[in-house]
Structure formats: structure tokens, C-alpha cells
Amino acid sequence: DTAVSQTPKYLVTQMGNDKSIKCEQNLGHDTMYWYKQDSKKFLKIMFSYNNKELIINETVPNRFSPKSPDKAHLNLHINSLELGDSAVYFCASSRGQNNSPLHFGNGTRLTVT
């Protein structure tokens, strides 16, 4: 009964490939996010969606395309993977109200070789 679940946990792929990471939350939250933690441990927001609508796109290359089929799911598709995309990607959700805490998934470690 994991609250925010993302798959896969590990993803190793070659440059130029296209890959997807899936995320689902069963908390009934309206808002979902993708955060990226790079090699320097900075955790930065990439996207947020509220009720399937894009709210934040934080200057992420357009090779990254989030897709929200419903408010419980926010998937991340990455085209033409580059070495610099190697990072840990965290999905999160919240009620979307002011100062409501984020609930994170356990992360997907993406390694591009």
C-alpha cells in the first residue's frame, strides 16, 4: 500500500535511447511532481501537474515530456537520453494547498552510458 510508487527503481540505458518512468499515488492528492537529484545532491523541481494540468515546467529540455493520464498518475518520458541525464528522479504528490508537505516516491536511479 505504498503511497507514491515509481517504477523502475533502477534504469540503465545507452545514450540516444528513449525511456519512461512511471509514477502513481494512492493518496488522493491533486498535485504531482517530478524532482531531479543530480550528482551534486541538488534536488530540483522539474514539473508539477494539478489535476492533469501542467503548472510548472522548470526550464527542462523538451526531451523530457511528462504525461498525466489522470490525477493519480504522472509519467516521465525522456527522449534521446544524454550522459548528463544520469541522476535520481523522484516523483512526489501533495494536496496542492498552501504549505501542504510533499510525499515522495523512492526514486528512480537513471544511468546513461
Next chain:
Amino acid sequence: DQQVKQNSPSLSVQEGRISILNCDYTNSMFDYFLWYKKYPAEGPTFLISISSIKDKNEDGRFTVFLNKSAKHLSLHIVPSQPGDSAVYFCAAPPLYNTDKLIFGTGTRLQVFP
């Protein structure tokens, strides 16, 4: 442009003693702060928060202090327990917008017996 800074990458504390984790911020417009705790291979989990209208917030063994004039906050854990060993992130949303949390780089706390 790192608006939230945690200058100590690691901290080692004996069980039973106090752990003090520090966080500095540069943006005087921040008015709400959160601490997250992260175990290896898991996502960050919300721990405690504080609004700028307060200078202290306490929840069990965890207390957060805010010094607005110094743009500094700290998390006190007392008594520290081995299960507290984790990475602690300080975070702040710009202008009550938790959709865009800005995280520090984290402090790894190790509590030894």
C-alpha cells in the same frame, strides 16, 4: 544561485546527545521552511516545518528554530537515536508556493552508540 544552503555535509553524534543541523537562506522573501529526512534508497519524508511568524516549532524530539534576522534555521534532535541516522534536507517554498520547493544539499547525520 543556491538560495538554501546547508554548509555541513555531515555530522556525527553520539546516541543520547543533541544533534544540531543548520541551514542558511539568502532570500528574505522566504516565509515558510521545511525539514525532510531521507534514508538511503528512499524518497525524502517530511519531518517538521516552521512559519516565519514563529521562531520555534517543536514536535517530540525534533525542534526547529528560526532566526529571521540572520536568515538561519536549525533543527535540533534530542536525544539522538541511531534510527535518526539519515540525510536531512532543509527546504523553502518561494512565497507560500510549495509547488516549487527549493532544497539545500543536505546534511548526513550519523548517530553512533
